[in-house]
Amino acid sequence: MLIAILTDIHGNREALSACLAHARLLGVDRFILLGDYVGYGADPAWVVDTVRGLVDRGAIALLGNHDEAIDGSDENMNSIAREAIRWTRRQLGPEQRRFLAELPLTHEEGNVLYVHANGYAPRNWDYMSGPMEAIRHFSRVDAHITFCGHVHVPMLYHMSTTAKVGSFSPVGDNDIPLLPTRAWLAVIGAVGQPRDGVAAANYAVFDTARQTLRYLRVPYDTATAARKVREAGLPEQLALRLEQGR
DSSP, X not given: OEEEEEOOOTTOHHHHHHHHHHHHHHTOOEEEEOSXXXXXXXXXXXXXXXXXXXXXXXXXXXXXXXXXXXXXXXTTSOHHHHHHHHHHHTTOOHHHHHHHHTOOXXXXXXXXXXESSOSSSGGGTOOOOSHHHHHHHHHHOOOSEEEEOSSSSOEEEEEOTTOOEEEEOOOSSOEEEOOTTSEEEEEOOOSSOOOSSOOSEEEEEEEXXXXXXXXXXXXXXXXXXXXXXXXXXXXXXHHHHHHHTO
16 A cells, blocks of 8 residues: 655645645555644645545544644744744634644554654654654654654654664655664655755655655645745745745
């Protein structure tokens, strides 16, 4: 089975549309979405409705911290994220807000864990942003493979049977074998707001039969997405991030 894993869409209609079309051309069987459907981007209602439609057809959707902030607190966010969340609240109707509020934090399938931020304290929203954070994850989570987002930069960590932790930044369209002799932490990157210097949207495909992971980049209409952000009156930095990929 081919599972398309998407995360951190952040109200970016153009990026999500491109990734969904790309995944369907690859013949994926399922979609699993790791959260943050809203915040930053100019099309939160469209994105939420699209995710709801995917869930109705069998997809799994998890809660992200920006989704939680819609009906929760935004006090721990920086000023730009807080401004975007407060704008986003006004764009969503009751059913869309209810959908976000009812999303689960984690999803497990056998020895595979899906989560937005981290597996050991999902609601704390800790970032898996380096080797020390990966070590903390591996010491507290039993899953053989964990998929997460939240960081907006794709990265793959692994731990050997001797507890040695390594990492690498995935480059290119290659199938990476997730060997059974190691534990894995796959940070997928972002569909709607990549921050690794590449403006193209990021998602991944997990082949459950072959136990391989492929990181993918999908070009999309960044000019339109950025223009919409500006027209909505959202902070200029959010438009520049889309154009620059950082």
